Amino acid sequence: MGAYQDIHEPIAVEAVFRSGRIQPNKFWWSGREHKVEQVTYRWQDRRGQARLRFFSVVNGTDVYEICFDSSNCQWILCRVCLEG
Amino acid sequence: MPHFIVFLDMDAFFSAIEQQANPALKGKPVLVCGDPETRTVVAAASYEARPYGVKSGMPLAQALRLCPKAVLVEGDPPKYVDTARRLHSILLRFTPDMEVASIDEVYLELEAQDPIEVARNIKSAVKTELGLTCSIGIAENKMLAKLAGGMRKPDGLMWIQPHQAQEILKDLLVAELPGIGEKTALALEKLGVRTVGELRGVPRQRLVEVFGRCGGDFLYSAGMGRDSTPVALYYEEPVIKSIGHSYTLPRDTADPRLIRAHLHRLSEMVGRRARGDRFLGRTVRLTVRTSDFSTRLKHLTVNYYLCDGADIYRVALMALRKLCLGRRVAKPGAAAPPEGIGAVRMLGVSLANLVQGVFQMGLGPHMQKRHRLLAVSDKINDKYGEFTLRPCDLEFLNREETDHMKGPCPQTLLGRKHARSGPARSGHVPFGTPKAPSGSEGPIQDPRIRPARMIA
Numbered sequence: 001m002g003a004y005q006d007i008h009e010p011i012a013v014e015a016v017f018r019s020g021r022i023q024p025n026k027f028w029w030s031g032r033e034h035k036v037e038q039v040t041y042r043w044q045d046r047r048g049q050a051r052l053r054f055f056s057v058v059n060g061t062d063v064y065e066i067c068f069d070s071s072n073c074q075w076i077l078c079r080v081c082l083e084g
Numbered sequence: 085m086p087h088f089i090v091f092l093d094m095d096a097f098f099s100a101i102e103q104q105a106n107p108a109l110k111g112k113p114v115l116v117c118g119d120p121e122t123r124t125v126v127a128a129a130s131y132e133a134r135p136y137g138v139k140s141g142m143p144l145a146q147a148l149r150l151c152p153k154a155v156l157v158e159g160d161p162p163k164y165v166d167t168a169r170r171l172h173s174i175l176l177r178f179t180p181d182m183e184v185a186s187i188d189e190v191y192l193e194l195e196a197q198d199p200i201e202v203a204r205n206i207k208s209a210v211k212t213e214l215g216l217t218c219s220i221g222i223a224e225n226k227m228l229a230k231l232a233g234g235m236r237k238p239d240g241l242m243w244i245q246p247h248q249a250q251e252i253l254k255d256l257l258v259a260e261l262p263g264i265g266e267k268t269a270l271a272l273e274k275l276g277v278r279t280v281g282e283l284r285g286v287p288r289q290r291l292v293e294v295f296g297r298c299g300g301d302f303l304y305s306a307g308m309g310r311d312s313t314p315v316a317l318y319y320e321e322p323v324i325k326s327i328g329h330s331y332t333l334p335r336d337t338a339d340p341r342l343i344r345a346h347l348h349r350l351s352e353m354v355g356r357r358a359r360g361d362r363f364l365g366r367t368v369r370l371t372v373r374t375s376d377f378s379t380r381l382k383h384l385t386v387n388y389y390l391c392d393g394a395d396i397y398r399v400a401l402m403a404l405r406k407l408c409l410g411r412r413v414a415k416p417g418a419a420a421p422p423e424g425i426g427a428v429r430m431l432g433v434s435l436a437n438l439v440q441g442v443f444q445m446g447l448g449p450h451m452q453k454r455h456r457l458l459a460v461s462d463k464i465n466d467k468y469g470e471f472t473l474r475p476c477d478l479e480f481l482n483r484e485e486t487d488h489m490k491g492p493c494p495q496t497l498l499g500r501k502h503a504r505s506g507p508a509r510s511g512h513v514p515f516g517t518p519k520a521p522s523g524s525e526g527p528i529q530d531p532r533i534r535p536a537r538m539i540a
Binding site: 002003041048052065081 | 101
């Protein structure tokens with residue numbers, strides 16, 4: 001019913017970590033490689049001592065929200081909005 | 085140098101953030117709400133949805149009847165809180181005198197020759213760094229600044245100069261003044277007052293007679309366009325009078341076991357926040373809203389100080405028992421249930437009568453053991469997230485409330501879909517911590533807090 005679909009799956013992400021900033025470039029999900037064409041929004045949150053960094057990224061008309069948990073260096077695909 | 089009050093209001097904050105995060109939503113009527121699968125309300129409507137009559141706080145079903153093509157986005161509080169934090173850091177570059185009025189409203193006190201130029205610089209910084217627009221009102225006091233801020237939305241800028249104030253206020257309806265609600269406006273209408281100009285003509289003594297000293301003085305000043313309320317400083321700690329949490333249940337329930345479990349969870353949250361801020365309280369307030377929207381309140385004061393969730397729960401339970409026999413605070417026209425409290429829609433627990441900085445537990449070995457247990461459990465929950473360690477009866481609640489969640493959840497920090505994230509003081513209600521299976525396969529649950537019920 002909503003614009004997004006919850007996914008919550010661990011994913012592999014290729015990202016550049018530079019000067020405290022993370023730039024995701026591509027990720028793999030559902031056996032496919034998805035190029036990050038644009039990071040449209042960034043935000044952070046905490047769970048206990050873990051810092052979670054969120055990115056809203058665009059691939060074509062699809063929008064993905066991915067999250068990096070610095071406490072275990074794990075990337076999660078949180079939710080997707082496919083074809084706008 | 086002349087000083088000004090600047091009121092900044094972010095334009096359709098939540099929905100603008102979602103449109104910024106998802107370019108496909110730009111230009112579309114967007115409704116930010118709780119979980120669309122449950123009963124919920126509109127937390128924010130984009131400017132594209134507003135011409136249909138959709139407003140914040142409206143039940144989602146009603147909003148969809150007005151605007152069937154609206155795109156629903158489940159709200160994401162951490163996203164909005166983080167954006168507000170970044171907004172504050174931008175504004176603090178302009179002045180340290182900043183008061184946060186709400187998540188998307190801020191007052192600033194500025195000294196400047198040209199406040200318009202400063203306001204334009206603020207708008208430009210917000211647009212460049214956040215990609216969002218805001219509306220700004222400038223005036224000599226907070227009331228007029230807020231009024232100005234709402235005059236040219238969205239992306240507006242309005243300066244009410246002292247010589248313009250009376251002219252602008254003259255024909256304005258009193259209900260449009262900040263601080264005057266529906267009931268006060270109705271009471272003023274009975275006095276023959278509809279506009280601020282008419283309010284100005286009422287003697288102060290008459291207003292005090294009708295609205296009391298405090299209310300009368302406020303209305304008299306408002307009529308004159310005066311407001312002496314200072315901008316509260318950003319770094320000053322607000323005075324905390326009570327600590328509380330409330331929760332609207334996904335479904336109305338009369339199941340005593342479920343009601344007790346919700347009460348216990350709320351009590352634990354209150355206790356944890358109290359301990360975190362080193363508060364103890366003697367009064368426990370219980371709020372129960374039933375399915376007919378009537379609200380019952382009960383407070384109990386004990387002769388010892390509390391900060392342990394289990395103790396708060398015991399007192400809340402006593403209050404609940406007393407409440408079942410007590411007088412109801414019903415909405416006019418609402419039918420009273422025959423006995424008991426009927427199906428519960430919302431529960432709230434708060435701790436008042438607070439003292440700070442005193443943390444003295446009983447001397448008995450049992451109390452000392454409990455004290456140590458609380459300290460250890462707080463440490464674990466600080467490190468791994470809220471309700472990582474929790475009373476066992478909350479497991480029952482988790483099973484009851486997580487039937488809509490799908491998929492196993494590995495034993496990982498990210499596995500606790502609804503575990504609290506962020507500091508406990510933020511007041512978000514965590515729900516539905518799914519049981520973690522032993523394996524590490526399968527989808528991981530959302531690390532974000534689910535905002536649905538919090539917004540609702």
